Amino acid sequence: xxxxxxxxxxxxxxxxxxxxxxxxxxxxxxxxxxxxxxxxxxxxxxxxxxxxxxxxxxxxxxxxxxxxxxxxxxxxxxxxxxxxxxxxxxxxxxxxxxxxxxxxxxxxxxxxxxxxxxxxxxxxxxxxxxxxxxxxxxxxxxxxxxxxxxxxxxxxxxxxxxxxxxxxxxxxxxxxxxxxxxxxxxxxxxxxxxxxxxxxxxxxxxxxxxxxxxxxxxxxxxxxxxxxxxxxxxxxxxxxxxxxxxxxxxxxxxxxxxxxxxxxxxxxxxxxxxxxxxxxxxxxxxxxxxxxxxxxxxxxxxxxxxxxxxxxxxxxxxxxxxxxxxxxxxxxxxxxxxxxxxxxxxxxxxxxxxxxxxxxxxxxxxxxxxxxxxxxxxxxxxxxxxxxxxxxxxxxxxxxxxxxxxxxxxxxxxxxxxxxxxxxxxxxxxxxxxxxxxxxxxxxxxxxxxxxxxxxxxxxxxxxxxxxxxxxxxxxxxxxxxxxxxx
Amino acid sequence: xxxxxxxxxxxxxxxxxxxxxxxxxxxxxxxxxxxxxxxxxxxxxxxxxxxxxxxxxxxxxxxxxxxxxxxxxxxxxxxxxxxxxxxxxxxxxxxxxxxxxxxxxxxxxxxxxxxxxxxxxxxxxxxxxxxxxxxxxxxxxxxxxxxxxxxxxxxxxxxxxxxxxxxxxxxxxxxxxxxxxxxxxxxxxxxxxxxxxxxxxxxxxxxxxxxxxxxxxxxxxxxxxxxxxxxxxxxxxxxxxxxxxxxxxxxxxxxxxxxxxxxxxxxxxxxxxxxxxxxxxxxxxxxxxxxxxxxxxxxxxxxxxxxxxxxxxxxxxxxxxxxxxxxxxxxxxxxxxxxxxxxxxxxxxxxxxxxxxxxxxxxxxxxxxxxxxxxxxxxxxxxxxxxxxxxxxxxxxxxxxxxxxxxxxxxxxxxxxxxxxxxxxxxxxxxxxxxxxxxxxxxxxxxxxxxxxxxxxxxxxxxxxxxxxxxxxxxxxxxxxxxxxxx
Numbered sequence: 001x002x003x004x005x006x007x008x009x010x011x012x013x014x015x016x017x018x019x020x021x022x023x024x025x026x027x028x029x030x031x032x033x034x035x036x037x038x039x040x041x042x043x044x045x046x047x048x049x050x051x052x053x054x055x056x057x058x059x060x061x062x063x064x065x066x067x068x069x070x071x072x073x074x075x076x077x078x079x080x081x082x083x084x085x086x087x088x089x090x091x092x093x094x095x096x097x098x099x100x101x102x103x104x105x106x107x108x109x110x111x112x113x114x115x116x117x118x119x120x121x122x123x124x125x126x127x128x129x130x131x132x133x134x135x136x137x138x139x140x141x142x143x144x145x146x147x148x149x150x151x152x153x154x155x156x157x158x159x160x161x162x163x164x165x166x167x168x169x170x171x172x173x174x175x176x177x178x179x180x181x182x183x184x185x186x187x188x189x190x191x192x193x194x195x196x197x198x199x200x201x202x203x204x205x206x207x208x209x210x211x212x213x214x215x216x217x218x219x220x221x222x223x224x225x226x227x228x229x230x231x232x233x234x235x236x237x238x239x240x241x242x243x244x245x246x247x248x249x250x251x252x253x254x255x256x257x258x259x260x261x262x263x264x265x266x267x268x269x270x271x272x273x274x275x276x277x278x279x280x281x282x283x284x285x286x287x288x289x290x291x292x293x294x295x296x297x298x299x300x301x302x303x304x305x306x307x308x309x310x311x312x313x314x315x316x317x318x319x320x321x322x323x324x325x326x327x328x329x330x331x332x333x334x335x336x337x338x339x340x341x342x343x344x345x346x347x348x349x350x351x352x353x354x355x356x357x358x359x360x361x362x363x364x365x366x367x368x369x370x371x372x373x374x375x376x377x378x379x380x381x382x383x384x385x386x387x388x389x390x391x392x393x394x395x396x397x398x399x400x401x402x403x404x405x406x407x408x409x410x411x412x413x414x415x416x417x418x419x420x421x422x423x424x425x426x427x428x429x430x431x432x433x434x435x436x437x438x439x440x441x442x443x444x445x446x447x448x449x450x451x452x453x454x455x456x457x458x459x460x461x462x463x464x465x466x467x468x469x470x471x472x473x474x475x476x477x478x479x480x481x482x483x484x485x486x487x
Numbered sequence: 488x489x490x491x492x493x494x495x496x497x498x499x500x501x502x503x504x505x506x507x508x509x510x511x512x513x514x515x516x517x518x519x520x521x522x523x524x525x526x527x528x529x530x531x532x533x534x535x536x537x538x539x540x541x542x543x544x545x546x547x548x549x550x551x552x553x554x555x556x557x558x559x560x561x562x563x564x565x566x567x568x569x570x571x572x573x574x575x576x577x578x579x580x581x582x583x584x585x586x587x588x589x590x591x592x593x594x595x596x597x598x599x600x601x602x603x604x605x606x607x608x609x610x611x612x613x614x615x616x617x618x619x620x621x622x623x624x625x626x627x628x629x630x631x632x633x634x635x636x637x638x639x640x641x642x643x644x645x646x647x648x649x650x651x652x653x654x655x656x657x658x659x660x661x662x663x664x665x666x667x668x669x670x671x672x673x674x675x676x677x678x679x680x681x682x683x684x685x686x687x688x689x690x691x692x693x694x695x696x697x698x699x700x701x702x703x704x705x706x707x708x709x710x711x712x713x714x715x716x717x718x719x720x721x722x723x724x725x726x727x728x729x730x731x732x733x734x735x736x737x738x739x740x741x742x743x744x745x746x747x748x749x750x751x752x753x754x755x756x757x758x759x760x761x762x763x764x765x766x767x768x769x770x771x772x773x774x775x776x777x778x779x780x781x782x783x784x785x786x787x788x789x790x791x792x793x794x795x796x797x798x799x800x801x802x803x804x805x806x807x808x809x810x811x812x813x814x815x816x817x818x819x820x821x822x823x824x825x826x827x828x829x830x831x832x833x834x835x836x837x838x839x840x841x842x843x844x845x846x847x848x849x850x851x852x853x854x855x856x857x858x859x860x861x862x863x864x865x866x867x868x869x870x871x872x873x874x875x876x877x878x879x880x881x882x883x884x885x886x887x888x889x890x891x892x893x894x895x896x897x898x899x900x901x902x903x904x905x906x907x908x909x910x911x912x913x914x915x916x917x918x919x920x921x922x923x924x925x926x927x928x929x930x931x932x933x934x935x936x937x938x939x940x941x942x943x944x945x946x947x948x949x950x951x952x953x954x955x956x957x958x959x960x961x962x963x964x965x966x967x968x969x970x971x972x973x974x
Binding site for chain 1: 535540543544546548553554558560561567586587589591592593792793796820821823825
């Protein structure tokens with residue numbers, strides 16, 4: 001993520017990475033708020049919604065999570081009456097799972113057994129009773145791709161194979177995905193999501209991708225992201241998932257299911273169905289044979305605790321011999337406080353618990369209003385097209401740029417990068433251009449996180465609207481002026 | 488570390504790793520406290536001092552650290568008057584360095600710039616003014632070997648080179664070191680530490696190691712651990728370090744200096760001198776050319792916050808082109824709370840600060856008494872020999888086992904593993920055998936962490952003494968009995 005951010009910065013002001021590295025994002029962007037003559041621009045500070053990092057964008061952490069964490073760190077806090085009884089009970093229970101009763105001791109590399117147990121019970125409830133075995137769950141530190149997915153891929157990818165190992169990945173996709181695959185000696189085989197159908201995954205596109213791989217590599221795995229990311233929006237239906245599973249079974253593909261936004265579904269018709277559940281519902285022989293890894297994290301969703309570096313992976317139908325090897329790969333234990341947060345994520349306060357009313361207030365102050373407003377405002381411009389936001393944390397609208405803007409941009413930049421640069425300079429909004437993630441030839445997109453406080457989102461939409469009108473006017477006027485000149 | 492622990496468990500009760508994985512160490516060892524008839528053994532619970540994990544062994548965390556962490560997590564704590572003003576100021580200052588003012592947001596992968604700055608100022612003070620450049624410091628997550636050292640080695644080791652790349656490592660050494668080197672395609676070239684001289688590093692042994700590598704591999708790096716570990720004990724003198732640096736310069740070896748126990752020096756004549764400082768004091772041209780990576784962490788020393796997964800590495804004299812590559816390797820950011828702990832580690836409370844008296848009390852209740860008692864009790868047995876404990880966190884005494892014990896052990900186990908198994912079963916003490924770390928042929932050792940509360944160490948020494956007397960008596964009697972029978 002930081003890498004991505006650095007890329008942003010690089011094209012923003014052309015400074016070298018090394019210089020940029022020590023500059024902190026939001027606060028130091030102030031220098032952008034002055035123009036080259038040192039005159040203040042129209043905005044007071046840059047709003048950075050290029051990351052999936054709700055706290056950075058001003059979302060408040062969930063009190064229950066933070067209270068439990070603070071009590072675990074400093075148990076003396078439990079002596080007074082400042083903390084609710086359910087906070088104290090939770091912290092007490094979690095401390096008892098730590099060696100020496102301290103979150104400062106090492107934990108097993110796979111995670112604290114009682115927390116793994118909590119996670120497995122959560123999965124069982126989520127999946128309507130489909131069995132979940134704690135020994136198939138690994139609690140993992142940090143970012144999905146940098147460690148967790150890579151660990152699984154290490155098992156799947158033979159870097160010396162000829163032809164090379166292929167992994168099907170969606171487009172749009174994070175560039176880190178492709179970098180990681182390449183570093184492992186694998187080939188990324190892109191399958192395009194269907195923007196017109198709200199960034200849907202269509203099995204025909206998977207087949208097209210497989211066809212494209214012929215003679216290039218040997219595809220062994222299929223990476224899917226549900227709810228969608230980086231394009232956001234789409235939540236796969238049970239029918240879609242079952243089709244994908246049948247496809248994977250037929251083609252003998254290992255399923256890598258990135259399900260980190262499973263708690264972020266807003267579409268009225270949408271429902272999160274896990275790949276694990278869909279697989280179980282298909283029944284034997286597929287339910288006993290299709291290999292699946294499902295990822296989740298405390299960094300995403302309602303908690304947004306990116307700084308704690310905690311997630312988990314559940315492995316389904318893996319050969320016991322492979323599991324033993326994977327056991328050795330997960331040699332970096334998750335920070336204990338991250339594990340504590342995972343426990344709260346899978347066991348939030350329930351109705352009747354003393355902390356429930358505040359928790360409910362927090363999660364209700366959530367995204368429904370942002371989703372509605374983003375769709376409304378963006379789609380009010382004919383030069384934008386935003387698919388319905390069913391889930392995930394991002395909007396990824398298409399922008400129809402005037403030909404003159406495209407022409408001007410292409411002197412040095414991709415057109416949507418040019419747009420995002422201008423958006424940053426003139427409106428103080430840090431978005432990502434679609435070109436960073438891959439998009440259909442000739443289409444341009446902008447991407448931004450919708451997990452912000454409501455008033456921040458209003459400010460974002462106001463700045464974006466003002467900027468966009470000016471930008472479009474400039475290049476249409478510029479076009480007219482040029483046309484006049486050439487006449 | 489967990490891996491090592493699992494190994495212990497494997498030989499303890501012969502159960503499979505998968506079963507063991509979900510059993511938590513100290514608390515569940517209770518089953519060992521019953522003999523095969525279910526009768527209680529002489530101890531109530533197992534004391535596990537096989538790890539360098541002070542909190543696990545009952546050492547209390549430093550209040551100042553925990554208060555700052557709790558305040559960062561739950562800033563409402565700063566509203567009342569429960570926390571000292573310096574705790575609040577520190578937490579406030581650290582929160583201002585976090586994006587969105589939350590420890591839940593992503594940080595730069597190299598670390599939060601202001602915390603890197605704190606670390607660099609600490610190093611500058613520690614080294615008597617030798618310059619330290621923040622851009623040479625990376626804040627890293629988790630265990631040294633699993634990530635940090637491996638990242639540096641990735642740059643040094645060419646897995647396809649012929650002959651292969653060699654790295655000089657001390658013996659005794661953690662087995663994970665050798666595993667990591669092998670996984671990278673490198674060859675571990677052991678140099679033996681001199682037990683008779685208190686586990687000293689002697690340059691002649693480095694030369695012997697280099698000689699042994701001829702025709703086998705091409706050594707490019709020298710890994711040193713100061714203060715010593717896993718053998719503990721030795722703190723290298725300035726003279727020793729300078730000799731090592733001259734040797735490294737002459738042989739063009741990259742120095743990997745594991746200095747994680749730099750705050751743990753107890754020998755009256757001992758002083759920690761960093762490799763960085765010694766290198767600077769040698770002066771040009773060596774001070775500008777010898778390449779060095781120095782490692783430190785919040786897991787060790789007085790803080791012992793293993794669960795937070797935080798450390799740093801400082802790189803000296805690396806080629807800028809290499810630095811750029813390393814920049815990309817450190818792609819896993821350290822948990823933000825771990826970074827907060829590092830800030831406190833390098834900036835503990837000072838005289839005059841409100842938190843100083845309690846802090847001083849904590850750190851005074853430290854290891855001097857344990858060190859004295861361990862040396863006294865262990866060396867009261869002629870069949871033990873414990874080198875003077877100058878620094879580090881471990882005692883690594885040699886044990887002179889009776890021939891009959893060696894003979895009995897060798898049916899299935901290394902003799903010191905056999906001793907440690909019996910020690911665990913009969914006295915409820917979890918130590919490590921020297922055989923896990925490598926030792927001179929025909930010598931046997933046991934290893935245990937000395938970072939425990941004073942009363943725990945008394946209990947450990949009491950159990951060890953009782954067990955050791957019985958064990959020695961058994962095998963000397965056994966010898967007599969066998970001799971009688973054979974007559």
